[in-house]
Amino acid sequence: MSRNSLFLSWVVIGGFLLLPSAIALSAEEAKLDPAQVEDFEKNVRPVLATKCVGCHGPDKQKGGLRLDSRTSMMQGGDSGPAIAPGDPEQSRLVEAIRYGDDLQMPPKGKLKEAEINALTRWVKAGALWPEIRLESAAAPPAPSVAATAGISEQDRAFWAFRPITSPPPPRVQDASWPRSSIDDFVLNKLDSAGLKPVAPADKRTLIRRATFDLIGLPPTVEEVDAFLRDESPEAFARVVDRLLASPHYGERWGRHWLDVARYGEDQAHTFEARQYPSGFRYRDWVVKSLNDDKPYDQFVMEQIAGDLLDGPNRDERLAALGFFALGPVYYGKAVYDELDDRVDTLSRGFLGLTVACARCHDHKFDPIPQRDYYALAGIFASTQYKEYPQAPADVIARYDQAQAAIKAKTDEIATFQRSASTRLSEELVSQTARYMVASWKLVNRRKVEPTLRTASVAKAEQVEAFFLDRWVKYLWPEQAVERPYFARWHKVVDAQDKAVDLSADSVAVAQVTEAARQFETYLQSLVAVRKAVEAQQNAAKAIGLEPKSTEADSSLTGIDGQVFGEIASRDGLFAIPKDRVDGLMTADLKAALKALKSDLNRLKKEAPPKYAVTHALAEGTSIADMKLFLRGNPETPADEVPRRFLSVLSQETPAPFRQGSGRLELARAIASPANPLTARVMVNRIWEHHFGRGLVGTPSNFGHMGERPTHPELLDHLASRFIALGWSMKALHREIMGSATYQLSGQFNERNNEVDPDNHLLWKMNRRRLEVEAWRDSMLAVSGTLDPTIGGPSIALTSSDNKRRTFYASISRHNLDGLLRLFDFPDPNITSDKRTVTAVPLQQLFVLNSDFMERQAKALAARLQAASNSSLAERIMQAFLVLYARPASEREVQWALEFLGEGEPTPQGQGGGALSKWEEYAQVLLGTNEFTFVD
Structure with missing residues (x-):
């Protein structure tokens, strides 16, 4: 059967393909998304206020341009409008911040990539502008943070x-x-x-709805039949109780919470990216907590301060701290973005407030002063990430000892390589003349062969190509460099014909060779002086005297010091890159290094695996209040802000937190029944x-x-x-x-x-489309291949052997699985409160062509055909009961019989991966809207 006929056969079962037209935007969705307002307040307004308005605001209008309102941006300045809402490529503002050829703003330095992306995204979305004026960059400092919250x-x-x-x-x-x-x-x-x-739902619809709602799986045929037979008023209540008692309840509702917690198992970046191999412990803690019906106030407190709570089961509570501990990590000055992430996730997740919008200024819409933001940020600044071992002391000791031995051997190898590198660099000084002559020959030959490769000349002259490249750039720099110590060399070279290749001219070669040897003799004399001074310093240290200078090179001053530094020092022309040292070693050095590396490999193989850990939090080594940053800039700190709760959620002026970081007090304030949010x-x-x-x-x-x-x-x-x-x-x-x-x-x-x-x-x-997890799990369930195992380490979805629930898929911030990304899985870098619902052609191509869909179609067909004592019509009826929890209509059965061929054999797929008719029919059933949506 062709793919075209498969496409047309979708109408056979009364469902429709999941085409882009299947989901229309509602009137509500067409309205302005409040998230755009939050994005503007958090990421756009602060950049404009701090980087643009100083020169393009109420006090100063360079080029006749103001950037403190949408209207003024549309009016523009001497060069026309600054923005074209919806079209960043036609916006002068975007061109300027990208540093276009003739337009570069701000002139003192390019914006950060994140700031450029934020402004570009804002323009593309239509340049929404809440009608509140930007503060001038020259505005007076914020009032003292000691003032009343007001x-x-x-x-x-x-x-x-x-x-x-x-x-x-x-x-x-x-x-x-x-x-x-x-x-x-x-x-x-x-x-x-x-x-x-409207009228109530029929019982089949109701049990399918409830089952998906509570456990994220379709009801079985037996469960539907039992519900239909139960005519008591408590029939549906019994269904709900059964589903709430299922261990799969925690998986379904745990996934909803993990969206809020922006659960991930790695970082979005690659530089020093922290990995969370035991992140699943937090995921499994969420499942168990929900299955145990842990009171929500306790659920909240353990995720904020589980390490500080009294009582038994502390190890279990530590896993709860993954709510924060598994979050994104930032380095250097960007560490304040990490605090911002924690404040944002806490306030949106538990309180439904956008407190992070007050990082740079008082919240523009809600009664959240900037001081409140830094009061919470200070709590997390006084908290640190910690991995708690989950193993006996002797296991930990063996691992630590093995790692210490590995580190010692690694350090020994590094010391050996550094020593070898120093020796090799010193030996290369004796080849200075050879490199100078080789560089002269290369420059001469390129007069007639402009594309001549360095490696060709390096091989002929028996020198290293990467050193030769350095010497060419050093002796023939693009711009003239004053180097009086090359006067003799330049005198010889400058006297030669600039247009003729003299590399084979014996007279010219002899001239440059002599000049190069003279320079090499001078350079070696400098090395000898440095070695003599170094020997004197070591001798003085041996009898207890401290040398006048800790640097042997300090004995070489003026031009001597310059020459030595540029050529023979550890950073000079003969400095050997780490990845080149091994290749330049002599045979005896290589043999010694090989023995050391063999020892290291043995230690690694013998080392026990890393013991289990829990990624969590602990009180910081330094407990302190944070300073408020004017306009969110760490370079302009103001007064300190006491760690405390939000002002608007406190009856009076909130009291400072006194217990360590304040996390426990914060947890109690959030979980309090007096908290209205x-x-x-x-x-x-x-x-x-x-x-x-x-x-x-x-x-x-x-x-x-x-x-x-x-x-x-x-x-x-x-x-x-x-x-x-x-x-x-x-x-x-x-x-x-x-x-x-x-x-x-x-x-x-x-x-x-x-x-x-x-x-x-x-x-x-409301009719709802299944999230990708429930959709994939349902296909595994109806095909009879779902592995219902609860808990444990995550597994990659790309594995064809992965038949576990999607809840247990590895979640990577750096490289999110393609299936999850295609079907609207939320960004695990930020807290998410709802899933977007898109319908794009690639989704349908996945349904039509993916290996996963074919595997499920084959498994479902095999399951349906297994009832050999049933008629073809009965198996078709069974398919509808399994997939849709309803019987097929006479018309649907007839269409299927016509397609399958009533009374004909149903062979398995032929070679080359082709599907049999039953398998194609099964794929059609799995790809319908009726299977994908819940009423």
């Missing part, structure tokens, strides 16, 4: 900062519809809009993953730039219930899933759609 009553009156209430369920018109108090709040909103909920944020996240959208549409931003809750009273009702039920996430699942709202069908209603096209009022259930 949070007003109006600030605290914002909905997200008000205390959680417990509103009573409202009255509704149809009192028979609600199954729980949740439904009263939902129906009240619908009543107010003049809308009515923690419960609301988590309730909203749970609601989001059940309905496809949270009651607050911006799950990690409950601030002014976030969306307002569609059902504020319901959110508070659930948050108060969440706390009252002991912060039990499983209890919250039961409340939500037991509601009539959750059990609605996805039926379309034209009247409702006209009033509420985005279903914010919850008149139906």
